Amino acid sequence: MSHRELSPREVTARDDERTCGGVRVSPSGAGVCVDTPLRLSFDRPVTLGRRGRLQVHRTDGTVVDTIDLADPEGARRPIGSARTDHGELHLWHYLPAVAEGTQVLLTLHRGLEEDADFVVTMDAGFVQGHGGIRAEDGWRLHTKRAPARGTAQVEVDASGGKDFCTVQGAVDHVPEGNDRDVTIRIAPGTYREIVYVPPTKPRLTLRGGDRNGTVITYPNNDRLNGDAAMRGLPIEISCCPKRVLPGSDRFNCWRAVVGVDADDVTVENLTIHNSTPAGGGQAEAFRGNGRRITLRRVSLLSHQDTLRLQGAGYVVDSYIEGDVDFVWGTGGIVVEDTELKALGPGYYTQIRNVDDGPGAAFVNVRLTRAPAVPDGSCYLSRVELSRFAPSQVVFVDASMDAHIAPQGWVLTDATGRWDTRRLRLAEHGSRTLDGLPLDVDGRSAVARTLDPDEAAPFRTPAHLLGGWDPR
Structure with missing residues (x-):
């Protein structure tokens, strides 16, 4: 048509x-x-x-x-x-x-x-x-009539002046089994909706017209669309697709503001805000479960579990805020040239690797805090050793404030029963926000400091992303 x-x-x-x-x-x-x-x-x-x-x-x-x-x-x-x-x-x-x-x-x-x-x-x-x-x-x-199916670009405007009024309306218009690059241009405005990109619609770019002025927001969370909400439903109508961790990924894929189960998806130049209040449960702003997912010049706002990436994901020139495990997932994750801001005491990351595959690297990031966050109250990562003993989290050339606890790393079930030798927790070149070398002598013994040669590969995203170079 x-x-x-x-x-x-x-x-x-x-x-x-x-x-x-x-x-x-x-x-x-x-x-x-x-x-x-x-x-x-x-x-x-x-x-x-x-x-x-x-x-x-x-x-x-x-x-x-x-x-x-x-x-x-x-x-x-x-x-x-x-x-x-x-x-x-x-x-x-x-x-x-x-x-x-x-x-x-x-x-x-x-x-x-x-x-x-x-x-x-x-x-x-x-x-x-x-x-x-x-x-x-x-x-x-x-x-009005919609654009022809299969067009390479569609436009969204909350005020009604373009092809669609919602981001989801534009995603739905992309044909099943899409085999071409499609750009969804999103005009400045507030889009109060849950957005989901299914596995059958790869090769999409969601491009906002203004990073601060284009906002996708919804109070989605675990109580509305997660374990707490789905537990009583028949598993046939609620269990997650493309499950990466079969033992635990049962109902936790539905609670993000923007969820992507497709490959080759890029999101850029916009804000995604999960408006669930503090204490309201796990509430991703963005969840990506696919290969070659790129987030560029985005702001991701929530409290718990703000960003979840499975598969292979790359984040650059962005801003992420939260308080508990606000970057998490499994697979290859690279975050660089990005500010990560703690809104309260808690944990910056919880990475869940179940084999010796790639983990998460944070390169040239700034770890900042809200004014009320005390010194020594935040950790680089916590790991559930009993289930995710091979987890990998690496910080290279990171700047961080005094709210990062001297210990740096936490094991949530550190008893003599569990072997820590498979853990891959490390940092190199850490410094203060003023650029001074940071004293890391008090770091937990479960982590190590990389020498320059060991740190160098992490500055190239393809090292953790299966050869994919998103730059």
Whole structure:
């Protein structure tokens, strides 16, 4: 299907915020994205009701989607055609309706048909104290045509001015079994969504228009879409695909803001923020489980488990913040020329290598801290020795503040029962943030200091990434 450019009339109609039933609604009119979120704007702070439905109808009255506040199953939906390890379509828990101050934000269960007319209605009491929106009140949408399938570039704009309104809508538009490079350009704006790239859609680049101004955010976490949430569900509909650690990777792949199970994916020039508050559980901003995943000029924000990389991943010219294990994973990981900021006492990394394969290297990074983080309260890494005895973590030419404990490294089950000889924990050239050589005489005996010749290979990413040179 060919791409149809919007006329000036359509652009104006699309951007208008219409008043229906005494409340401002958007979008309305023509030129609406098929993946559009919906928004209600009030003149006062509002609260959602306990029951009531918001429905999207075709003009013949057929209901195509329903958000039902009284139906707990209505808060589950497929995202990115994700399938479990058993091939079953996975349903994610999400927040279909959210009241934030004077606004109500609404996420439909699926995209709308393109180039079609729709009417939106809302029951009285869906928003407390509001009388609802009837069909005759006139909340009408006409969706625009999407670009042709297989195009090399699609554009996303939260305000509705491009091909799609959501990042996931653009990912979904990429054909299954994609075999060409596709760039998804994301305009500055806030994208409140969970994004998932399945294994069938490799060779994607997600490119933000402004690193600080292009923000993908969601309060996804273990309690919403992880072990805590999935434990009671049949394993066929919840178990992770592409499991790297079969003994432990059962349900922990669904809790990131942006999750990637495809190869050859690049994310650049944007911010990914998991808005789960401190103490809210494991909550990745980005999870990558594929070969040749690159993060360039990105900011990753969360508290626990901010960045998880499996397979082979490379991070450069970026910023990562968190407090507990906020870089973790297995496989080859290289992070260079990047600031890693501790938001509280805790552990910068937890790397889980189960064989003698490549681990994680941090090259020319800066380890900083939030103002309230005490001296000596953070560690370079912690390792669960009983399960991940061959783990490899190397810091080369790193600058670090005094919040790094003199001991540096922690074994969480260090007893005489476990052999530490397979551990590969090391550093070279560590210095203060002012560039002065750092005294590492107090480091744990489980780690070692590399000499210059030993450290040199880690400055070349291909050394840990199976020969792949992401530079």
